[in-house]
Amino acid sequence: MTGERGLMLVISGPSGCGKSSICRRLLEDERVVFSISATTRPMRTGETDGVDYFFVDKQRFREHIENGDFIEWAEVHGNLYGTLRGPMEEALAAGKTVLVEIDVQGGSQLKDLELPGLYVFIAPPNMDTLRARLVGRGTDAPEVIERRLKKAGEEMDKQDRYDHVVVNDDFEAALRTVRRLAGLEKEPSA
Ligand code: ADP
Ligand code: 5GP
Numbered sequence: 001m002t003g004e005r006g007l008m009l010v011i012s013g014p015s016g017c018g019k020s021s022i023c024r025r026l027l028e029d030e031r032v033v034f035s036i037s038a039t040t041r042p043m044r045t046g047e048t049d050g051v052d053y054f055f056v057d058k059q060r061f062r063e064h065i066e067n068g069d070f071i072e073w074a075e076v077h078g079n080l081y082g083t084l085r086g087p088m089e090e091a092l093a094a095g096k097t098v099l100v101e102i103d104v105q106g107g108s109q110l111k112d113l114e115l116p117g118l119y120v121f122i123a124p125p126n127m128d129t130l131r132a133r134l135v136g137r138g139t140d141a142p143e144v145i146e147r148r149l150k151k152a153g154e155e156m157d158k159q160d161r162y163d164h165v166v167v168n169d170d171f172e173a174a175l176r177t178v179r180r181l182a183g184l185e186k187e188p189s190a
Contacts, residue, residue, distance in 0.1 A: 003095070004095050005093065005095065006095045006096040007183070008088070008098050008100060008115060008118070009026075009098065009120065010102060010107050010117055010120065011023055011100065011102070011120055011122060011178070012102055012103065012104050012106070012120070012121055012162065013121050013122035013124075014124065014130065014148070014151065014152035015103075015134065015151070015152065016130050016134040016152070017133075017152075018124075018174065020101065022175055022178055023099055023101045025175050026097075026099060026175075027099065029184055031095075032096065032097045032098075032099055033091050035087070035098050035101075036050065036051070036084075037053055037081050037082060037083055038055075038061060038064060038081070038082050039055060039080065039082075040055075040061050040080040041053075041079035041081075042055075043055050061080045061082065065082075069085055071083045071115065072109050072110055074106060081106075083110075100117075107119060118163055118181060118182060119164070120163065120166055120178060120182075121158075121164070121165045122178075123156065123166065124152075124167075125168070125169040127153075129169075130152060131149055164181055166178055166181075
């Protein structure tokens with residue numbers, strides 16, 4: 001297996017579809033690493049610089065843009081976010097599966113760049129279930145949930161742009177499907 005280039009695995013889908021849950025489980029595999037974005041947003045409690053994000057100020061972010069350090073970047077809710085080329089290239093060269101967990105807009109942008117990778121859209125079984133999961137997660141106020149559900153409708157329209165759509169109904173089955181699509185179903189031989 002040594003010397004083989006890794007795979008960029010883009011996991012996208014509406015808020016509440018189960019992206020984070022799936023990514024968390026995929027990351028238990030040592031062949032998988034997380035693509036750490038740079039952002040200008042302030043660090044939240046519980047986050048670690050260099051683990052969750054590279055937290056930078058606006059000037060540093062601008063320098064990254066000018067130096068061409070980003071594969072893509074975007075402004076989301078007034079903060080800047082970008083995927084750094086360097087760490088991504090390093091991980092791919094090391095044969096890793098590099099996980100990019102990104103919203104549908106960001107995923108579509110990456111797809112438009114025609115970067116080689118596997119683009120997987122995680123879909124909820126239906127909108128009622130999506131609502132129930134967002135409520136059940138307990139992290140968002142009711143008006144935020146309504147906003148996310150409204151956006152989810154538009155995001156679902158973009159699913160055809162992805163290489164694969166995985167319906168996250170039975171969690172373990174969805175996880176198995178993503179693993180299979182990424183060629184991770186077999187444990188590496190010791
Ligand atoms: P996202 O990262 O896409 O916003 P999360 O991974 O946070 O979504 O999942 C939203 C909520 O739904 C979480 O509370 C999670 O535990 C739950 N969840 C995810 N997948 C399933 C599933 N297949 N069945 C039931 N609940 C699920
Ligand atoms: P949060 O601030 O909640 O961590 O993320 C806010 C939004 O920024 C999410 O929708 C997330 O997908 C998006 N995001 C995170 N990193 C990047 C990135 O590198 N590029 C783009 N385009 N969006 C990102």
